[in-house]
Amino acid sequence: MPTVLFGCARDIVEHCGVPRFVFSDFPLGNPTGRPYDIDMQREVLALGLALLEGATAPGTTVVTPHEWSADHSWKDKVFSREQPFLDPEATRKWLERKDAYRALKSGGKI
């Protein structure tokens, strides 16, 4: 089935390898356009639909023309001690889920 993936982590998606990729150089969270920018969202989705039709080879990346902000300092702070990726509650849940999943796996239940 032909697919197109929208994402903001270019290195990860290109490492994984997908047939068609629309890359927005945005913070993680908004792969189909800036929040509340209806025109941009529509344009990004349209790029993906065109890529669905037009890509001729696997691993084709299209880069959206939009910039998140003139100040790129948000990129420096990603995954830094200054800005922990998950808050403490989310970290606790994440670790709990990992343990629960491991228990299921070791019990042969998944």
Add this chain to the structure above:
Amino acid sequence: MKGEPAGHVCYIDKTRAYYEAEGYGKPYEWAHFDHIPFTPFAAVGKPLSECRVGVVTTSDMARRGAEIAPDDPRRLVYSLDTGIPVSQLYSRKSGYDRYATTLDDVDSYLPLTHLHRFAAEGRIGAVAARFQMIYFEYSQRKTLTVDAPEILKQMREDRVDVAVLTAV
């Protein structure tokens, strides 16, 4: 202009360094294809204006006001109706850049409103009846042998022709 204006963020390197510094052991290994599978659009045999478009997202969506089921540790693929207005949906995902942006506008990561509009305008044939959620996973085996086949099964049931995937 400050920061890294020329390049995108190198998440693989950054997350490896971040979690090492946090004391976690083995770095995460991303599933990847040595040879990327590819189905040419032409193989569908009809124009996009006649295609039913499916949607898959990692954004862990839920319906506002709906009863929240207890966490299922199996973290299986689930689906919701694409006819639910985005105003009634929200994301439960905590893994995004919460300092720089928000997940408050569903269409910025799950473009249901725009897909419905493209369908109404005839750019696509239709939007599939359901959209699917897949969780971020530590098991490449589960992603490849449990989750992906389940999504494909549901999409075939819904007679999906092409799929839009959003990695949040």
